[in-house]
Amino acid sequence: MALIELRGVTKVYSKGGRDFAPLKDLDLDIEKNEFVALMGPSGSGKTTLLNIISGIDKPTRGSVRVGGVDVPSLSRSKAAQWRSRAIGYIFQRYNLVPVLTAFENVELPLLLHKMSGAARAKRVTLALQAAGISHRANHTPTELSGGEEQRVSIARAIVADPQIIVADEPTGDLDRDSASAVLGLLTRLHREFGKTLLMVTHDAKAAEIAQRTIRLQKGTFLTPEPGASSGNGTRPPTPSPAPTAAGAAP
Amino acid sequence: MLLPWDYGVRNLQRRPLRTALTIASTTLAILLVLAVAAFVRGLSRTLGETGIEENVIVYLNGAERDLVRSQIPNRTPALLEASLQGIRRREGTSYVSPEINLSTVVKLASDLVQGEKALTRLGLLRGIMPAAFLVHREVAIVEGRAPGPGEVLVGRFVATKIGAEGLRVGDGVDFEGRHWNVSGIFAAPGTVYESEIWLNVEDLQRATRLEDVSCVVMTMESKEKIPDVQAFTRTRLDLELAAMSEREYYSELGKQYAPIRMLAWVMALLVWGGGLAGAANSMYASVAGRTAELGALQSIGFVRSALVLSLIQESSIVAAAATLGASAIALGFLNGFALNFTQGAFALRVDGTALLIGILTGVFLGILGALPPALRALKKPIAIAIAER
Ligand SMILES: Nc1ncnc2c1ncn2[C@@H]1O[C@H](COP(=O)(O)OP(=O)(O)OP(=O)(O)O)[C@@H](O)[C@H]1O
Ligand SMILES: [Mg+2]
Numbered sequence A: 001m002a003l004i005e006l007r008g009v010t011k012v013y014s015k016g017g018r019d020f021a022p023l024k025d026l027d028l029d030i031e032k033n034e035f036v037a038l039m040g041p042s043g044s045g046k047t048t049l050l051n052i053i054s055g056i057d058k059p060t061r062g063s064v065r066v067g068g069v070d071v072p073s074l075s076r077s078k079a080a081q082w083r084s085r086a087i088g089y090i091f092q093r094y095n096l097v098p099v100l101t102a103f104e105n106v107e108l109p110l111l112l113h114k115m116s117g118a119a120r121a122k123r124v125t126l127a128l129q130a131a132g133i134s135h136r137a138n139h140t141p142t143e144l145s146g147g148e149e150q151r152v153s154i155a156r157a158i159v160a161d162p163q164i165i166v167a168d169e170p171t172g173d174l175d176r177d178s179a180s181a182v183l184g185l186l187t188r189l190h191r192e193f194g195k196t197l198l199m200v201t202h203d204a205k206a207a208e209i210a211q212r213t214i215r216l217q218k219g220t221f222l223t224p225e226p227g228a229s230s231g232n233g234t235r236p237p238t239p240s241p242a243p244t245a246a247g248a249a250p
Numbered sequence B: 001m002l003l004p005w006d007y008g009v010r011n012l013q014r015r016p017l018r019t020a021l022t023i024a025s026t027t028l029a030i031l032l033v034l035a036v037a038a039f040v041r042g043l044s045r046t047l048g049e050t051g052i053e054e055n056v057i058v059y060l061n062g063a064e065r066d067l068v069r070s071q072i073p074n075r076t077p078a079l080l081e082a083s084l085q086g087i088r089r090r091e092g093t094s095y096v097s098p099e100i101n102l103s104t105v106v107k108l109a110s111d112l113v114q115g116e117k118a119l120t121r122l123g124l125l126r127g128i129m130p131a132a133f134l135v136h137r138e139v140a141i142v143e144g145r146a147p148g149p150g151e152v153l154v155g156r157f158v159a160t161k162i163g164a165e166g167l168r169v170g171d172g173v174d175f176e177g178r179h180w181n182v183s184g185i186f187a188a189p190g191t192v193y194e195s196e197i198w199l200n201v202e203d204l205q206r207a208t209r210l211e212d213v214s215c216v217v218m219t220m221e222s223k224e225k226i227p228d229v230q231a232f233t234r235t236r237l238d239l240e241l242a243a244m245s246e247r248e249y250y251s252e253l254g255k256q257y258a259p260i261r262m263l264a265w266v267m268a269l270l271v272w273g274g275g276l277a278g279a280a281n282s283m284y285a286s287v288a289g290r291t292a293e294l295g296a297l298q299s300i301g302f303v304r305s306a307l308v309l310s311l312i313q314e315s316s317i318v319a320a321a322a323t324l325g326a327s328a329i330a331l332g333f334l335n336g337f338a339l340n341f342t343q344g345a346f347a348l349r350v351d352g353t354a355l356l357i358g359i360l361t362g363v364f365l366g367i368l369g370a371l372p373p374a375l376r377a378l379k380k381p382i383a384i385a386i387a388e389r
Helices: A046-053 A076-086 A102-112 A117-130 A146-158 A176-191 B006-014 B016-049 B076-083 B109-117 B158-162 B201-208 B223-235 B246-255 B258-288 B291-300 B304-334 B352-379 B382-387
Strands: A004-015 A018-030 A035-039 A061-066 A087-090 A164-168 A196-200 A212-217 B055-060 B096-108 B121-128 B140-144 B151-155 B172-175 B178-187 B196-200 B215-219 B241-245 B338-341 B344-347
Touching (some): A004 A046, A018 A046, A035 A046, A035 A176, A046 A196, A076 A102, A076 B304, A102 A146, B016 B258, B076 B096, B223 B241, B241 B246, B291 B304, B291 B352, B291 B382
Parallel strands (some): A035 A196
Antiparallel strands (some): A004 A061, B055 B215, B096 B215, B140 B178, B151 B196
């Protein structure tokens, strides 16, 4: 069974009495340790799809199983607990807490787990290192550039060592240099740390670093899923698991 | 499972002006509530605590408990002393105090100069004999001495009661067509006596051409003897007397002030509501810009109750600072502040109960002020919250 498995996922919104469905009867499989890029025009339902996979939003119909967990059946607080272990979410606009330092922002997910302060500090340090932003640990978001903020947000996404990282246009607000640095970082997460990545992007070049690109349009995949793949790359053989961030921590 | 404690503090530090204003307005709200509590406490204490347990007041039956309207013959005190068992006696003196209660216009030296334009000052007079100091043992002369002929002894709050700047030993007052000199000042904390002018009963009778006294106050050996006095007044119907325990008399008097107390509490409630609206409003402002942040925290895995707690903590810091400030101001400036009312004057009393009410107000403002904005911010679906700019 695939790590992420969507069957017949439909999302319907009612707007002004009229229903409209950004997601229509979608099937999707993402294997463990896959790096998938998700493309599609604005309003095609990409963010909605990420949110449904993360348990932030619920599908109107259909089943969503992530690592064997029936995500939509979780209550709001159960979903929050599950998310804190299973998913690292990277936002287009970073969404760091402005009053906390980079270090404290990265520490946030660990506050949800039973862990000594020292163990937390060690993990945070490793995550900041992995994201190449250790030198900014004591700065608050306002003192950081966009690229630096996104690195902090990536460190925050990986610090609790989730198997899955979802990223919603992680380079959307960045200049080219910062963007390519962030993309390099995501590639490392996939290659070195064995993470499963699902990245929304508008940038075809960015999508190239993924093993597979899927395209949403008007609520359906352009290329039927599962089975065939589209764009660049073919369905990869599952690579041998690389050491994870937690693996790196004693 | 909670956000770092600093989160609230730092959010407050981010907007120091708003935080300062919120603290100031919350302080004001708590202070007003404290003032009302101190007012009610002071009023209740003065009327509730005036009187000694073993004291009984004998007055004219039919005077409807209004001592000013009561008139009993001059010989009655001696008759009571002779007829009743159980009156306290010490060193040959009986604790029997005939008294005149009178309310009259009092003029200060400055009023005589101003003539017609002068304020009408209503003073409470009590004509006494030396036994009064035995019977009213709460009364202690703090300055000067007991009144001789043509002299008066004034309570600490007489100045407040008659609207004077202050009265000192040696000052003069005019009433009942005569000039009187202040021989001393007395204190009787928490009682109505402190706003009374005391003078010798014969002096007062001469000045007013009264032949009667208003009442007789007696200290019994124990409060269990008071019913005996009441039984006596009921058997000797010819004397037309009634008796009532002194405590009961003043607390009955206090019941007249129930509407004022109600009004005071209603005011406190309104102030409370205003304070709550203010606290909620500034939390709304503070949380409004943080929707995306709160959404992101939820997507990281923080449950809503944890975030609500953080926001409550944030507003509680403000409320705690305000409570401290308001309590300090209340203790420093309100406590003991004397106020005038018909039955005398009394001091605002910031006691434990009043402070507790103030602190509870602070706690409620802290918690309830944060709840509506927190719940509104967190009611939003996370997906929508994250996307907000
Ligand atoms: N809570 C909601 N209520 C109503 N409509 C919604 C809601 N959330 C999303 N939509 C609509 O669903 C559609 C898909 O939205 P979504 O944000 O998933 O698109 P997207 O592909 O991420 O677009 P973009 O590239 O602009 O980020 C849009 O038309 C959007 O307006
Ligand atoms: Mg989107």
